[in-house]
Amino acid sequence: MxxxxxxxxxxxxxxxxxxxxxxxxxxxxxxxxxxxxxxxxxxxxxxxxxxxxxxxxxxxxxxxxxxxxLLLPLKLYPVLVNGALLAGFGYSLGTPLSAVERMARLGGEDFPPAATAYMRRVTQVWCGFFVVNGAIAGATALWASEAVWSLYTGVVSYSLMGALFGVEYLLRLRFKRLHHV
Structure with a gap:
């Protein structure tokens, strides 16, 4: 811990x-x-x-x-993190349990097929996020000032991630209500 x-x-x-x-x-x-x-x-x-x-x-x-x-290799670390997360989440899409479902099952729950499909879609959305976020982190590392890079990778990126978590949480509540999960 x-x-x-x-x-x-x-x-x-x-x-x-x-x-x-x-x-x-x-x-x-x-x-x-x-x-x-x-x-x-x-x-x-x-x-x-x-x-x-x-x-x-x-x-x-x-x-x-x-x-x-040089500072550039250090500024590429957030790109690496997004790439690693993309690899993990993307790989899981080729397995029976998507990354999001695997995390959800840590609580010991069993899910109906509709929920499994929903969690696979959420995993796909996260993959898209990691692609876009990693690309922007890479662009700021290569072409922006250190201040802009730091602002994006240290504040904006985490804010966007939090917003995505929040929107997904609200959609999950709606999904549960509609599908009685």
Whole structure:
């Protein structure tokens, strides 16, 4: 639990730390944040191929930042995170249980076919979100200032994610009411 909280805090504060550190700390030293983010995911390596790719990608980006002493590899981390989430959610669409259904079943519930179809659709929506969010994060990393990149990846992106969660929650309540689930 403590490791999960640490992972979330690092992920949330990462864009702000990169923005505040620019010009104050060399990018090769800021790469330590990325190494810390990767280290917090180490326990998940045995559970998920996506986690292995994500940690490997983070280590590659950190290595590039250390070697080049450039900020760009560090700014690409949110693109990597969106790509990893897209891979995990997208892969689940080819399996009997979509990612959203797998998470919903953690509560031990069983769902009717209509709910399964709904959760598969929600998984598809999240895949679309990860594509768009990752593309915007990549564009801001490549062509925008560090302030714009930090604002998007540290505030706007999470706000959009929260809005999507909120809208989906309201639609889920409506779905449950209409289908007596």
């Amino acid at each position: 403590l490791l999960t909280i640490l992972t979330v805090l690092i992920t949330l504060l990462y864009p702000l730390a990169i923005w505040l550190g620019k010009g104050q700390v060399e990018p090769r030293w800021l790469a330590c944040l990325l190494l810390l983010a990767a280290a917090t995911r180490l326990p998940a390596l045995r559970l998920s191929g996506v986690a292995r790719w994500s940690v490997g990608g983070a280590l590659l980006l950190a290595g590039c930042a250390v070697w080049s002493n």
